[in-house]
Amino acid sequence: MGNLPLLKGAGLRAAIVGVCGWCFCLLGYDQGVLGSLIGLPAFLSALGNPTAAIQGLVTAIYSIGCVLGCIVAAFFGLRLGRRWCIMGGCVFVSIGGAGQAAVYSLAQMIVFRIIAGIGTGMISSTVPVWISEICGPKKRGQKTALQLTLVLTGNVIAYWLEYGTTQLPGDVSFRFPIAFQCLFPLVAFIILLGLPESPRILYYWNQGEAADEVLSRLHGYDSFLESSPVVSYEKQQILESIELENSLKDGSSITWRDVFWDNSPIRNSRRLFIVVVLQGLQQLGGCNVIAYYQTTLFTESIGLDDHRARLLAGCSALCFWTGTLPAIYLIEKIGRRQLMLWGAGGCTVAMLAFTILLALGTDHAGQGWGAVAMIFLFEFIYGSSWASTVWIYSAEISPLRFRHFNSGMGVLSQWAMTFLTVMMAPPAIASIGWKTYILFVVFTSLQIPFVYFLCPETAGRTLEELDQVFMKSAPPDVLHGVCSPSAGPIEKGKANKVKLDELSATCR
Template structure:
């Protein structure tokens, strides 16, 4: 069977798994302020709406926990195929929802699929991509999430203004099945991960895939040879530690990597992205917007998110992971505190906003426009920094034998905090209003110190070379000074090949 060999084409189709996450995010955010939805489901209060929104994250948490075993048993490609089918079922259940319980069940099923795709797409692409462009390839996962958010939001907007009654949200939620079907079909033409093949001692297949992706089919290409040697060594170590359990991720040599992988996913959520993504309509309603103006203003925010991440991807492997994470947390902290200050000094408590009893704080006029402007700025900073880098970093830090389960566990940290915040933000806007932003600002402050003192630099290194970075005693803030041996080994191989070619020419 024909196999796709271009890494960017693989990333484009593979990261439809990320788009599934984005579809589910905005399939709810667009509807929380629309009468068609609220009337049909009994005008859910802030606690119930938080639960509905968070139900997808609960399913994703369970899916990400199971993803490691599924991926190790069926392969990276096989696990994504199963997830695609589960996603289609979830979309069908949501589309046919008759009440809140029915809707929550559909979102949980969809979440199971997203839990697998959000973790194993990163694993799959990181194991295929060359080290020099791994960041931008894995980062396409986050970009796909943002495409999914925007596309589904625009579909929802079209349904709001163009379709009447319950058919509006049913069409919107049913369309979610389409990208799942596309991903399922595309995966038949994907190669399996060479590192997974090596872990099963399928050496010839592993070398063929490496040659297909990195050497245009040439098994003797220097990059292919170096990659294969490193994969062989990693597989040998992995074989000695087979039947890895989750508990082993907290063993003496691995716990620091697990802490980095899980915490970077946790901090990505606690940075405050949920405020901007799930409840952007609430923010703009508090700032004085109404009706379609609120929906279009929210769409602008999603466009900013998409553009900033897209602009960053070509450069993300030239900038250190630490640089992006640290600058992002500091700048987002400043923005959160500014928004909190403006809302506190220029807003006032109300019984409801535009009839929405879930909102009890209002800020209008120029102050409201300031809040909206800084919401846009926050989204841009998030898109440039933590949004793509959090997924990239978590996919890089684990050795082969721990990678699938490690990234799955890291993604579970993302999803459990995603669940908590999706549930927390709606009641927070109701009960503590502007103080919500103070909480997120404090989180940003804490994560800045955590990243600086515990996260080694991984940019530009092979996955096997990153093992060496973690095993040294070099302080995390000095790890960028460690020599990149992967690049030196490729140069050595190329030199040997050139010498052989020169000798052959002399003989001739």
């Protein structure tokens, strides 16, 4: 177990949140690194000057690797633990990044894109889960929203680094920005060696002594014996939750029936359905098409010259990053549910206006710049709502026994839909133009009824309390204010033995 200079309390939590943020910065960098390079002559020459469809494949194949990484996390995440799953992902990303930087053929690029994607899938499936398990209910959403701000920080770094290097002659114009991604996983791996595993995983592994030590350190104590009743209460909640999950299945291993058709009070199949559809809908709204193809979108759909399109793509990434800042405050203030509802409505309006402006034609400067403004508006609204909320929501509503699987399947759904939309976008835009964006309008509008009818509020409750929300036998006082469509953020929980305010304060 890691023991980085005996960190404890806020320092230990900051170290874990920090290294998770560094890993998500890698995720953002990897998503944006090919956005400007895909049209670069030197890069296309190294790949043998592929067609538009093959260029789409090169970009989208990364998502297939991410899907494979999510499958690894889903099936082996509980056995590996949060820490080693992320460390394994860092190894894959390092190998994939180095291979892409040395690319001299199309096949080589595709293989190493897949390898890097496997690592990203493992990391992106596990980071939100680890954050949710080590942060208290009052800070859990904020810490995850911060991670998504760092995703966009990586995206901004990629765009502006490429804006500078694409002006350089020769292969260095694309090899350096691709190789730069290896810095993120190497640093993360070294830091992770000194950090402890999630206490919930250690309790699940029956490593009670190690779990007591980590849980006490997270609350700022040197040992469990010296800790406060708050630590004992949290331990009790965790152990009772594990005991309940095990008792319902007699401690047997997870079966396919448990996952997809769970009739037990845990009701994991309902939770898994929400997670998978929610994260799939996020991508079907077109967010990654804009992220991957901003330069192409500005040149082909709006008609800007290449230099101005690259400059605007960098500015758009900054706008997206700025949009994630309000979410750090709003995700706990108004709750996950309201943030997703308002975000879906705003994104629908922005995408609809963008589509209408393209349909009217961009020959007139006012219409062209209006379309650019709608892209900026879409990115800001998406960044302040769905970009961060669905990541924490998926981890929050899943029971401990299935949290790794549900998270993996949710992120798998996200990467699969990313592959679908990113692969489809270039030929669709070339073939039917503005009509392509009608699809994204439809799916952003579908997000509203899905969240309204199926997604209860989760803000302000411990993970163990959220288990009660979904259980068939949940008492009325647990369900009150949670499952009704009009419910706002959960009021501070009424714990039987300790006030949730006190628990939350110790988890900051």
